[in-house]
Amino acid sequence: MESSDASMEVAVASSDPKSSSLPPKPSFAPLKAQDMYDGRVQFRKVSVPPHRYSPLKKSWMDIYTPVYEQMKIDIRMNLKSRKVELKTRADTPDVSNLQKCADFVQAFMMGFDVIDAIALLRLDELYLESFEIKDVKTLKGEHLSRAIGRLSGKGGKTKFAIENATKTRIVIADTKIHILGSFANIKVARNSLCSLILGSPAGKVYSKLRVVTSRLAERF
Amino acid sequence: MSTDEPSCLDILRRLKSTDPPLWLAPNPSLSQQARNASLVLFSSLRPHAPQSPVDHLLIDGFDAEQIWQQIELQSHPLLSLLKREVKRFEKSPREISRIFAEDPQRKDIPPEVQEREGRKEEEDVDEFDEDEAGASEDLDEEGDGAEEEEEEDGAEEEDEDRDEDESESGDEGAKGGIEDGFLKIKELEEYLQKDEAREYGFEDSAKKKAGNKERRGIDEDDSSDEGEKDDGDDDEPGGFGLDDDEEEEEIENARYEDFFGGNRKKAQRKPKVKDNSEEDASDEEDGDDRENENEQGNHNLSTHEKELLNMKSKIEQMETANLEPKTWTMQGEVTAAKRPKNSALEVDLDFEHNARPAPVITEEVTASLEDLIRKRIMEAHFNDVEKPPSLPGKGPREIKELDENKSKKGLAEIYEDEYATKANLVSAPSSFSDEQKKEATLLFKKLCLKLDALSHFHFAPKPVIEDMSIQANVPALAMEEIAPLAVSDAAMLAPEEVFSGKGDVKDESELTQADRKRRRAKKKRIHKAEEAKRMAKKTKHRTTPNPDEGKED
Numbered sequence: 001m002e003s004s005d006a007s008m009e010v011a012v013a014s015s016d017p018k019s020s021s022l023p024p025k026p027s028f029a030p031l032k033a034q035d036m037y038d039g040r041v042q043f044r045k046v047s048v049p050p051h052r053y054s055p056l057k058k059s060w061m062d063i064y065t066p067v068y069e070q071m072k073i074d075i076r077m078n079l080k081s082r083k084v085e086l087k088t089r090a091d092t093p094d095v096s097n098l099q100k101c102a103d104f105v106q107a108f109m110m111g112f113d114v115i116d117a118i119a120l121l122r123l124d125e126l127y128l129e130s131f132e133i134k135d136v137k138t139l140k141g142e143h144l145s146r147a148i149g150r151l152s153g154k155g156g157k158t159k160f161a162i163e164n165a166t167k168t169r170i171v172i173a174d175t176k177i178h179i180l181g182s183f184a185n186i187k188v189a190r191n192s193l194c195s196l197i198l199g200s201p202a203g204k205v206y207s208k209l210r211v212v213t214s215r216l217a218e219r220f
Numbered sequence: 221m222s223t224d225e226p227s228c229l230d231i232l233r234r235l236k237s238t239d240p241p242l243w244l245a246p247n248p249s250l251s252q253q254a255r256n257a258s259l260v261l262f263s264s265l266r267p268h269a270p271q272s273p274v275d276h277l278l279i280d281g282f283d284a285e286q287i288w289q290q291i292e293l294q295s296h297p298l299l300s301l302l303k304r305e306v307k308r309f310e311k312s313p314r315e316i317s318r319i320f321a322e323d324p325q326r327k328d329i330p331p332e333v334q335e336r337e338g339r340k341e342e343e344d345v346d347e348f349d350e351d352e353a354g355a356s357e358d359l360d361e362e363g364d365g366a367e368e369e370e371e372e373d374g375a376e377e378e379d380e381d382r383d384e385d386e387s388e389s390g391d392e393g394a395k396g397g398i399e400d401g402f403l404k405i406k407e408l409e410e411y412l413q414k415d416e417a418r419e420y421g422f423e424d425s426a427k428k429k430a431g432n433k434e435r436r437g438i439d440e441d442d443s444s445d446e447g448e449k450d451d452g453d454d455d456e457p458g459g460f461g462l463d464d465d466e467e468e469e470e471i472e473n474a475r476y477e478d479f480f481g482g483n484r485k486k487a488q489r490k491p492k493v494k495d496n497s498e499e500d501a502s503d504e505e506d507g508d509d510r511e512n513e514n515e516q517g518n519h520n521l522s523t524h525e526k527e528l529l530n531m532k533s534k535i536e537q538m539e540t541a542n543l544e545p546k547t548w549t550m551q552g553e554v555t556a557a558k559r560p561k562n563s564a565l566e567v568d569l570d571f572e573h574n575a576r577p578a579p580v581i582t583e584e585v586t587a588s589l590e591d592l593i594r595k596r597i598m599e600a601h602f603n604d605v606e607k608p609p610s611l612p613g614k615g616p617r618e619i620k621e622l623d624e625n626k627s628k629k630g631l632a633e634i635y636e637d638e639y640a641t642k643a644n645l646v647s648a649p650s651s652f653s654d655e656q657k658k659e660a661t662l663l664f665k666k667l668c669l670k671l672d673a674l675s676h677f678h679f680a681p682k683p684v685i686e687d688m689s690i691q692a693n694v695p696a697l698a699m700e701e702i703a704p705l706a707v708s709d710a711a712m713l714a715p716e717e718v719f720s721g722k723g724d725v726k727d728e729s730e731l732t733q734a735d736r737k738r739r740r741a742k743k744k745r746i747h748k749a750e751e752a753k754r755m756a757k758k759t760k761h762r763t764t765p766n767p768d769e770g771k772e773d
Contacts, residue, residue, distance in 0.1 A: 026606070030264075033683075051445070082722065099417050111631070112519065113630065115630030115631070115633075116630050116631040116632070119630065119632030119635060120630050122632050122635075122636075123635055126635075153624075156626070157624035157625075160623070160624050160625055161622045161623065161624045163626075163627060164622065164623040164624075164625075167618075167621055167631070167634050167635070167638070168629050168631075180631065182635075188473050204283040206622055209622065210619070210620060210622065213620065214620060217620075219749065219752075219753075
């Protein structure tokens, strides 16, 4: 009958099968972070890749401040294990804060800027998507290099164009591509990136982008 | 003849002595006398004219005309014979003396004729002389003389003839008065003629004519006069050179062919003619011989005859030219193979050129062109081909420019701004186009204000009534009974209105797999959009958003 027996801390009100009147519905206050998991402290650990070590060091305060101040999550860098550790505090308002912070740090580790990654803390609907070039098309050697070049464009202009048009952020890390943005925008960005990988020229991608984004904008 | 002579002479004298007015009225005695006299004369002349068919002049019961015919029959050849004789005599005076010595009887006849028969003979001779003198004249002269004769013979004649003859007889009478044994008018005239001929060359023609008339008679008409005259002229000197006897024999042997046929004459002429034997041989043909004769005798022709000769030769030339094949320039279409080589270069060909000839470039032309160019450049008036302005059917769509630079705002800020505009907390920052629109509307308002001020703000614009009218895509011609001459199809639907090119052009059966996928994806997209709209409407009502929604974990 009752689904969650073991995890539930709160005593289950035994329901007497009375014919005349039911006991009042229990009203529970929302669970706090500590109350969930039986008051135990939650941890999240995010490993730091070596190429993000020095940027992390540089922008540590930008990361630390919003996490600690606004999200009320403890954050620390474990130098030995090269990991960023996050811990809930007693006054963490929401359980999801921890996850958000973890995602934020993860995003930074992926390669996004702090200001871009901060959006993850502020907006719920933003997601991260990563895929590899070989998922789209098996390219080897020079073709791969050329595909990467096509993706970013001269001075990164193609990438920026896609970012600006779809309101997303893209990180191209060798063969891995990470996209940060809302769901629909991620899809559009992903499509354009895939068409670029497959070989269509940038102009074609631009025209398609224009059409799609205008349609997206008209929707509301 | 001698027995009749005195009576004849008497008769003639009597006739002569009658008063001229007596002749006016028909007098039977006078006519009878005249007939008798003519009979006598006829019989006297009979031995000299062997060709005359009538032995004696038939008077009784015969008309004046008939008597005259008989006389003429006799006298005609006689006259020509006499002419010939006289010509011969004047050519060779020795002959005359010889003849007179040999043949006193023969000699006597002409002086008899002259003296005995008095005026009549003189008249005859005079007539003969006149004939000779006016040789180019026709038989009319002879006719006149004969008429005179006839008049004297037969009184039943018309007044006109009598008058003519009287006048002539008067002239000849005067002549007769001047003449005496020493001065012979006839000889004088002959000499004069000779002189003239030497100067102008007439005498020969006269002689020719006389000679031809002697010989050919009516045949003259058929063949050209000139040739015959030439012939006669050429022949006669030779002819006159022969003996008299031979002449007589020739005359006696003369037959029909001499007058009406050419062969015998020509054959006879051959021994006579020394100079023109070639001509005779070829004379059997009519054509060329005449020409040869003409050439030979050209210097003796009149200008008219020469002209005629020239014309004839020209005509013959033209005829031969016409018979030959034409030159290539005269033939119709001639290819290069049909004409001689390089012959087109020599001929001055003239044909129409359809193309304008190329303009000759002179200094003036180039100077004018350069002036024009300079002027145009200064005015900036060029003939560039300009695109026709396309009417804007729809407003220009706002093309969102893709910014290729790294965005300065962070992602969070972008979404923040987006949310703010959506929630209308902060108005969206106006784009450049918005600013342009604002400026445009401002300017237009100012303009409208000024224009309205012109009409004191009373202008009321036409209200825009949008009404729908059904336009049938049928040409107006089909709808109207009486169609106007100019029927425009402007009222018909434009092709874009019929089919705008959008929508599903391909039929279900024509679709490829990719097309089908595309169509399905489109449908799904539309459906999803609608769904999303509905969902968005639903979420609007909800106050707190569900954090677990859409999470991937």
